[in-house]
Amino acid sequence: MRLFTALDLPDDVRAQYAALQDPDALDARWTSPSQFHVTLRFIGETESDQAAEYENAIATIDAPAAKCVPYGLDVLPSRRSPSVLIVGLERRASLLSVYRSISNALEAKGLEPESRKYRPHVTLARLGDLSPETVHHFLDTHDANDLPSFTATRVHLFESTLRPDGAVHERRVSGSLPPPQD
Template structure:
């Protein structure tokens, strides 16, 4: 099974973000708004035994609520090679602390350390075969409202199943943030 941890978006916020998915000149495959989330840590493939150990490690985690502050549209992995259109989030102290706490808990159970910088975001779309200049023009001209910050008071361990229509995420466990 493929696993990852994430913060769910509040329903009202999810609906506002979905409004960004308007037709455009971009060749995109839009993310189903029901699947919107902010990944904390991708785990990858895990055996049922390992998944159970990860679940327990995360249940033992104590961390405060995380403040999520959207800053606007962005692309990943870089401006030179835009493959994913995202709503970017600031690297707030509380969000980084949660990311670190989740990573530490999973690494104590044998998950390899993540060697990439954490870039909190909500994936809006996968960008197809579109020239970077077209993506940059879209970013400059898109009418993007100012999104309010929100407090994440829980996070989720998800199982990801790949289908012909994209990935489907099913929650395995939900963990309150209360530290």
């Protein structure tokens, strides 16, 4: 099974992010809004006994709720070779705290440390072989300055099933994140 950990979006935020999707302006593979999430750690292919260890790790998360603040539309991995259209999220202390806590818990159960810098985001579309100029035009003509922030109070372990029309994610287990301390 293919696993990852993530935060969910509230339904009202999910709807506002979905409004940014514009199939008439960009011929991309758009993510179903029901599948929107903020990935914390991608785990990958995992045997069932190891998956049970990762499920147990979710209960050990020791971080307060994460404040997720969007900075706007962006692309991954870079503007020069865009392959994923995202709503980028600021690297706020509370979000990074959840990321570190989940990373530590999973690594204690055998997951290799992440070698890439964490770039929190919500995936809107896979861009395929669109030219950078086409993607840049989309970014320039679609306003995403007033996107709502949200606070994530639960962390989830998802199983991802790859299908021809995109991945489908199902929650395996969830854990609570206590309210932030003032």
